[in-house]
Amino acid sequence: IMSPSSAFLPVLERIAAEIEAMPGRGRSADYIPALASRDPRRFGMAVAELDGTVYGVGEWRQPFSTQSITKVFTLALDLAREGDALWEHVGREPSGNPFNSLVQLEYENGIPRNPFINAGALVVTDRLHTRTGDASGVLLGFLRAESGNQDLTFDREVAASEAAHGDRNAALGHFMASYGNIGNPVPVLLEQYVRQCSIEASCADLALAAGFLARHGIRADGTRLLTRSQAKQVNAVMLTCGTYDAAGDFAHRVGLPGKSGVGGGIIAVVPGRCTLCVWSPGLDERGNSVAGVAALDRFTTLTGLSVF
Numbered sequence: 001i002m003s004p005s006s007a008f009l010p011v012l013e014r015i016a017a018e019i020e021a022m023p024g025r026g027r028s029a030d031y032i033p034a035l036a037s038r039d040p041r042r043f044g045m046a047v048a049e050l051d052g053t054v055y056g057v058g059e060w061r062q063p064f065s066t067q068s069i070t071k072v073f074t075l076a077l078d079l080a081r082e083g084d085a086l087w088e089h090v091g092r093e094p095s096g097n098p099f100n101s102l103v104q105l106e107y108e109n110g111i112p113r114n115p116f117i118n119a120g121a122l123v124v125t126d127r128l129h130t131r132t133g134d135a136s137g138v139l140l141g142f143l144r145a146e147s148g149n150q151d152l153t154f155d156r157e158v159a160a161s162e163a164a165h166g167d168r169n170a171a172l173g174h175f176m177a178s179y180g181n182i183g184n185p186v187p188v189l190l191e192q193y194v195r196q197c198s199i200e201a202s203c204a205d206l207a208l209a210a211g212f213l214a215r216h217g218i219r220a221d222g223t224r225l226l227t228r229s230q231a232k233q234v235n236a237v238m239l240t241c242g243t244y245d246a247a248g249d250f251a252h253r254v255g256l257p258g259k260s261g262v263g264g265g266i267i268a269v270v271p272g273r274c275t276l277c278v279w280s281p282g283l284d285e286r287g288n289s290v291a292g293v294a295a296l297d298r299f300t301t302l303t304g305l306s307v308f
């Protein structure tokens with residue numbers, strides 16, 4: 001007999017079997033050399049209930065490179081500290097451009113379209129670093145607390161690999177600094193950013209860590225991180241911008257706030273109900289996990305859950 005708190009396990013098992021039979025799985029990210037060798041056939045998926053119960057299928061306890069999924073957490077951590085003032089420095093419109101694009105910045109006075117493209121994430125990390133003196137450390141502490149996993153840590157090899165191939169992010173940082181939208185020295189910011197992206201965590205860890213977004217701002221220990229309105233804001237930006245220039249397709253197929261990373265992970269939120277995390281390293285041309293999007297698509301189709 002299934003406990004009510006693992007109600008979605010049969011659905012996850014069915015999805016895992018379908019994904020196993022799926023032919024094309026995309027390619028792992030190769031612009032960060034340390035991520036290039038990840039096998040696109042690997043797969044894991046977890047669901048975290050509002051009460052902190054977590055369960056999953058496949059490699060749901062396997063740590064992977066969180067990459068841009070961390071942008072959700074830095075956004076929440078900064079928003080909790082500075083509130084609406086943040087939105088004067090970063091927008092909340094979908095960019096319709098690749099995650100590492102530079103083109104819109106010049107037309108918009110160094111204010112990035114949204115906090116989930118790299119330019120916007122750099123602004124958020126810069127501001128969090130100014131407020132806390134240790135953006136990546138505050139982020140890691142938060143992920144450890146929410147997941148209950150004190151072993152979460154940075155992957156130095158991935159951070160070094162990205163730093164060594166970070167000309168594009170350096171360009172974004174310097175360009176925004178020229179408009180006065182970056183407060184820290186750009187090299188300091190870039191170091192914080194690659195550390196942030198290098199955090200290794202599993203589907204279980206990330207589904208739990210995102211729980212505050214399903215609980216309308218309430219953390220795992222019952223304290224409040226975000227106001228209800230701010231939690232709505234973060235979920236809304238995830239829905240419209242969380243998968244970059246594929247956000248329209250993701251909303252169409254999955255119908256949930258979601259955030260991807262080039263490590264192959266995606267988190268998704270069913271507000272008031274549960275959070276999900278799926279991982280499979282094979283990416284499409286836009287940098288989203290092929291099997292990950294397919295699995296979330298099947299989840300909302302099979303369960304009927306979505307924000308619509």
Ligand code: GLN
Pocket residue numbers: 066067068069099100118162169197260261262263287
């Ligand atoms: N660290 C990666 C980068 O800055 C994150 C990108 C991503 O996950 N989409 O390019």
